[in-house]
Amino acid sequence: MSIEAISPADQSLYGLVSAPAPATIADVISRMQDIDALLPVSDGLKWFNWLYLTVTEQVDLHPPGGAWQSPAWLMRLDVVFAGLYFSALSGFLSGESVPSAWSALFDARHRTGIDRIQFALAGINAHINHDLALALLATDAELDVVPASDSPQHADYQSVNGLLNTVLPTTLTTLATDTLGVLAEDTGKIGRLLAFWDVRQARDLAWDFANHLRTLTGVGRDAALGAQDALTGSLGRAILAMA
Numbered sequence: 416m417s418i419e420a421i422s423p424a425d426q427s428l429y430g431l432v433s434a435p436a437p438a439t440i441a442d443v444i445s446r447m448q449d450i451d452a453l454l455p456v457s458d459g460l461k462w463f464n465w466l467y468l469t470v471t472e473q474v475d476l477h478p479p480g481g482a483w484q485s486p487a488w489l490m491r492l493d494v495v496f497a498g499l500y501f502s503a504l505s506g507f508l509s510g511e512s513v514p515s516a517w518s519a520l521f522d523a524r525h526r527t528g529i530d531r532i533q534f535a536l537a538g539i540n541a542h543i544n545h546d547l548a549l550a551l552l553a554t555d556a557e558l559d560v561v562p563a564s565d566s567p568q569h570a571d572y573q574s575v576n577g578l579l580n581t582v583l584p585t586t587l588t589t590l591a592t593d594t595l596g597v598l599a600e601d602t603g604k605i606g607r608l609l610a611f612w613d614v615r616q617a618r619d620l621a622w623d624f625a626n627h628l629r630t631l632t633g634v635g636r637d638a639a640l641g642a643q644d645a646l647t648g649s650l651g652r653a654i655l656a657m658a
Contacts, residue, residue, distance in 0.1 A: 425508050427453055433505040436498045440475055440490055443497040444468065459524040460504075462531040462590060463538025467500070469586050474578045484567035488558055489575075495557075496550035500542055515648025516545035523655050532587050536608050537651045543614070544647040547621035548628060561629070572622060576615045583614055604657070612654060 421429050431450055437443045447468040454461035475493055483489050503517040513521065520537045523529060555561055562568035587605045624643065631639055 420510075421508055429505060429508045432501040432508070436501070437494055440471070440493055443494055444471060446501065447471070447497075457525070459526065459529060459531075459534035460520065460538070462534040463520060466535040466539065466586060466590060467497075467542070469589075470579065470582055471497075473582050473586075474575060478571075479574045479578065483571045483574075485571050488554065488560065488562075488568045489571045491558060492550055492554040495554050496542070496546060499546040499550055500538075503541075503546075514541070514545050514644045516541035516644050516651060519648050519651030519655065526655075529655055530604060531590050532605055532608065533655050533657060535587065535590055536612060537654045539614070540612055540617070540651045540654060541647060543617045543621055544650065545644055547618065548625040548643075551622065551625040552628060555625075569622070572618070576618050579618070580615045584609060608654065608657065611657070612650065 428450065431446060431453065434446070437446055447464055450464045451461065451468060454464065471493070475490075478486075503513050504521070507513045507517065507521045520534065520541055523537070524534070560568065562572075584605060587609075591605065624639075628636060628639060
């Protein structure tokens with residue numbers, strides 16, 4: 416599809432997300448900053464992108480103890496992982512079929528009556544529950560490694576889980592606060608959403624799902640991916656519908 420066939424309001428966004436894949440964490444952060452600057456506050460996608468950007472800056476650039484055990488693996492995972500978000504959005508904007516996990520958010524991005532924190536978590540749900548296992552497999556294949564449960568790679572992965580579990584509630588509270596520092600959204604909903612969708616558990620399941628996919632080929636693998644996508648899409652729509 417030519418860029419002229421894309422909605423005029425989304426042509427600049429498409430230009431950003433359809434650019435060559437980022438090569439470094441700095442590239443990822445720069446692209447998400449550009450997306451944040453481009454999107455209006457009325458676009459629900461802005462709030463997922465903002466949360467992703469904020470968490471990336473806080474977690475990936477501040478490793479526990481000052482250093483990761485397997486930095487090359489973790490940084491490559493983060494770049495590959497972010498690339499799946501950009502690719503899904505590019506596909507959606509150009510009229511391609513995208514995973515149900517992502518269409519839940521993309522279809523709702525201009526819908527009114529949904530809190531920013533719901534848009535943010537619907538995106539995180541899609542990205543972790545659908546994309547993370549695929550990013551793990553792609554990174555492992557590229558670096559020719561299959562991390563065991565006692566590996567440096569898994570230790571770093573678990574460290575990120577802990578950091579996200581700490582950072583996410585605070586970041587969501589910030590997201591629910593307007594520019595004057597006044598709570599603009601129901602912060603009680605943050606607790607309800609996080610009880611409904613747990614980031615540490617989701618990331619642990621993504622690790623296990625990646626290992627499960629390693630054992631599958633052909634129709635079996637396609638069926639597992641399809642079932643996971645359908646479940647993730649349903650969960651995303653439930654997050655967006657939560658009162």
